[in-house]
Amino acid sequence: MSGVNGVTKHDGSAPLLTLRNVSRRFVTGRDFLGRVQQSVCAVDNVSIDVDPGTTLGIVGESGSGKSTLGRLALRMIESDAGEIDFSGEDLRRLSPKDLRQLRPQMTMIFQDPYSALNPRWTVGRSIAEPLRINGSSTREATHSAVVDMLARVGLDADAMHRRPAAFSGGQRQRIVIARALITRPRLVFCDEPVSALDVSTRAQVIGLLEDLQRDLGLTYLFVSHDLGIVESVSDRIAVMYLGSVVEIGNAETVAREFRHPYTASLVSAVPAPDPRAQRVRRRIVLNGDPPSPVDPPSGCTFHPRCPLAEPICAREKPPLQIDAAGHGVACHVTQRSTDLIGANLLARMTDAREPGISTTVPARVPAPDSAPASASMP
Amino acid sequence: MNRTADVGALSIGGLEISLVQGGRPVPVVTGVNLSVNKKEVLGLVGESGSGKSLTSLAATRLLDPRVVRTTAGSVKLFGKELLTLPEAEMRRVRGKEIGIIFQDPMTSLDPAFTIGYQLSCGLRWHTDLTRAAARNRVLELLGLVGIGDPRRRVDQYPHQLSGGTRQRVMIAMAIACEPKVLIADEPTTALDATTQAQILELIASLATTMEMATVITTHDLGVVADVCDRVAVMYAGQIVECATTDELFYRPKHPYTERLLQSLPGVRAGRLQGIPGQPPRSGRFPQGCRFAPRCPYARPGCSADDPELTRLQTDHAARCLREAELELTGVGA
Numbered sequence: 092m093s094g095v096n097g098v099t100k101h102d103g104s105a106p107l108l109t110l111r112n113v114s115r116r117f118v119t120g121r122d123f124l125g126r127v128q129q130s131v132c133a134v135d136n137v138s139i140d141v142d143p144g145t146t147l148g149i150v151g152e153s154g155s156g157k158s159t160l161g162r163l164a165l166r167m168i169e170s171d172a173g174e175i176d177f178s179g180e181d182l183r184r185l186s187p188k189d190l191r192q193l194r195p196q197m198t199m200i201f202q203d204p205y206s207a208l209n210p211r212w213t214v215g216r217s218i219a220e221p222l223r224i225n226g227s228s229t230r231e232a233t234h235s236a237v238v239d240m241l242a243r244v245g246l247d248a249d250a251m252h253r254r255p256a257a258f259s260g261g262q263r264q265r266i267v268i269a270r271a272l273i274t275r276p277r278l279v280f281c282d283e284p285v286s287a288l289d290v291s292t293r294a295q296v297i298g299l300l301e302d303l304q305r306d307l308g309l310t311y312l313f314v315s316h317d318l319g320i321v322e323s324v325s326d327r328i329a330v331m332y333l334g335s336v337v338e339i340g341n342a343e344t345v346a347r348e349f350r351h352p353y354t355a356s357l358v359s360a361v362p363a364p365d366p367r368a369q370r371v372r373r374r375i376v377l378n379g380d381p382p383s384p385v386d387p388p389s390g391c392t393f394h395p396r397c398p399l400a401e402p403i404c405a406r407e408k409p410p411l412q413i414d415a416a417g418h419g420v421a422c423h424v425t426q427r428s429t430d431l432i433g434a435n436l437l438a439r440m441t442d443a444r445e446p447g448i449s450t451t452v453p454a455r456v457p458a459p460d461s462a463p464a465s466a467s468m469p
Numbered sequence: 470m471n472r473t474a475d476v477g478a479l480s481i482g483g484l485e486i487s488l489v490q491g492g493r494p495v496p497v498v499t500g501v502n503l504s505v506n507k508k509e510v511l512g513l514v515g516e517s518g519s520g521k522s523l524t525s526l527a528a529t530r531l532l533d534p535r536v537v538r539t540t541a542g543s544v545k546l547f548g549k550e551l552l553t554l555p556e557a558e559m560r561r562v563r564g565k566e567i568g569i570i571f572q573d574p575m576t577s578l579d580p581a582f583t584i585g586y587q588l589s590c591g592l593r594w595h596t597d598l599t600r601a602a603a604r605n606r607v608l609e610l611l612g613l614v615g616i617g618d619p620r621r622r623v624d625q626y627p628h629q630l631s632g633g634t635r636q637r638v639m640i641a642m643a644i645a646c647e648p649k650v651l652i653a654d655e656p657t658t659a660l661d662a663t664t665q666a667q668i669l670e671l672i673a674s675l676a677t678t679m680e681m682a683t684v685i686t687t688h689d690l691g692v693v694a695d696v697c698d699r700v701a702v703m704y705a706g707q708i709v710e711c712a713t714t715d716e717l718f719y720r721p722k723h724p725y726t727e728r729l730l731q732s733l734p735g736v737r738a739g740r741l742q743g744i745p746g747q748p749p750r751s752g753r754f755p756q757g758c759r760f761a762p763r764c765p766y767a768r769p770g771c772s773a774d775d776p777e778l779t780r781l782q783t784d785h786a787a788r789c790l791r792e793a794e795l796e797l798t799g800v801g802a
Contacts, residue, residue: 152661152663152664153632153661259517259518259747259748260517261747262747289516289517289688290516290688290689290690290691290729290732290733291516291728291729291732291743291744292516292743293732293741293743294731294732294733294741294742294743294744295743295744295745296743297741297743298740298741298742298743301740316661316662317662318662319662319691319733319734319735320734322734323734323735323741356663357662357663359666360662360663360665360666361662361735362665362666362689362691362692362694362695363691363694363735364690364691364694364718364730364733364735364736364800365694365800365801366694366695366714366715366718367715367801368801369694369695374666374670376666376667376670377663377667381631
């Protein structure tokens, strides 16, 4: 079926989660009459689909709005505009009562396992808490659910009588995962679930998340600033910059045949665990910090840091153009030249040392069969 | 890999660090020998609790003696013993001869003072620069660490800066007095992937241009591949392998190093491989080889005998009883 805004779906199944043109502004300053003086557009007109049983990875720097997007998707915070559809329910219009009914189906795994657990509660109590809030489970059923969940996350049953302090960071994250899954959710928002962990533990926890996804048919929204991690867990990846999705597509496509200069810079920042490759690799070092979202640059918000920026980039915001294979890119420059893809794009960016100097890019008309589907985002 | 002199800029010998709990000290770092030369960058890699940060901080004597104590060994700066130095003299070494970059730039800067003030404090304490001269030096330093528009930045407060810029300020502070030794404790753990690459490159280039001996602690071998000349891998309070970066990545000689490499995304296709089990809790080390309970190659003998850190080549040492018979996998294999 052909979805809204030209997002083409490959199989017949409906997405579990659909976001359409979702935006959220945060007020950061008011004058003495309480009128809004300054606001930050944390998420700007974002549309995504997540199919059941798959993982959508969301990658971006801090301040890109990736965590806000996840929280909007679960309606943990309210959106200003757009539509959020979770398994056929219009999430934005649900009454608080209906929303509470739906809550057990959407849960969250937090970044920092040290602050996500109450140090005074036993592990068993923390894991059982969502069932208690839900109020539908008997004492015996709760107990056996906790024991079952502890086994699933690879902890002994007697862990339920101990407190978080007795566990290492990786074990605590397993406890946080057990708590998130105790209500048998369908959608789990993983907010940087391994950033606070050691590399060796990280691999264990990611393996566990993958096993649980397969066994329980979970759908993940996986947020991280590390493209290497996101690539290894995701089916699809959305790259966010300053509140907008700048590139979206299948994990392999985004990580290897990327067409947005920002994605290219993220790829080049992933440390390759190979000293020789690392020495010869040419790296794109972006100029400066990400701009302040309070006062975002005109046109394409990435243009002040982009080595390929042209005059048009400062004037017009490029739309996210999604092709037939579901690969979407929001860039004026690479849209025109289809050869700027993956390694080619990286090479061009490292050649164009000085940002702001426009490079001569041959304007090419894309072949008819690969013509992008209709543009979606203003 | 500048083997210029036998005596390293910073050399640590037989270091033992103990936790002081209820009177009896519990050793958490044992028998650590390390040496870093001028212009050399040494990576100290290990999981949390492996003792890597304790080891690097012991060299600065910043450990709180009520909690952690250096119970044996020596730390020498160009041959001068630091562990027995009176505190007043140590204070002149710290910040002047040894620069330190801490992990978290958010908590290491004082939110109540401008970064210019915080930078000039150390400078004026260690040197006899006037206020005006110190300010000029601060501007110069901010430029050196790649902070754009130093004249505006110098009067800003930490909250006005991004995480990456704050870490650059921390680096500027560490190198302000042109130290001979730079200790960076997990300098990029709190940063985004893109910023991480910039900061590592900055530290490595400063190490070369300022001829510093640099120690970077990290739990991420990927970080080490980028900038380090040599790598020491720590597990449960011991160094288990030490080699040049290439040797360690392409020809690891300790099973723990192999497993750490396999934990990195992109090293092998398919599923990420973690290391099963948990590292031993501080001070409660198993008998024999401390890695044996988690080691896929362990034999009964491994839990009986304590392996020595054995020199295999000029610049490669490993602590494994089965080193000679094992064929371990490096990266790119």
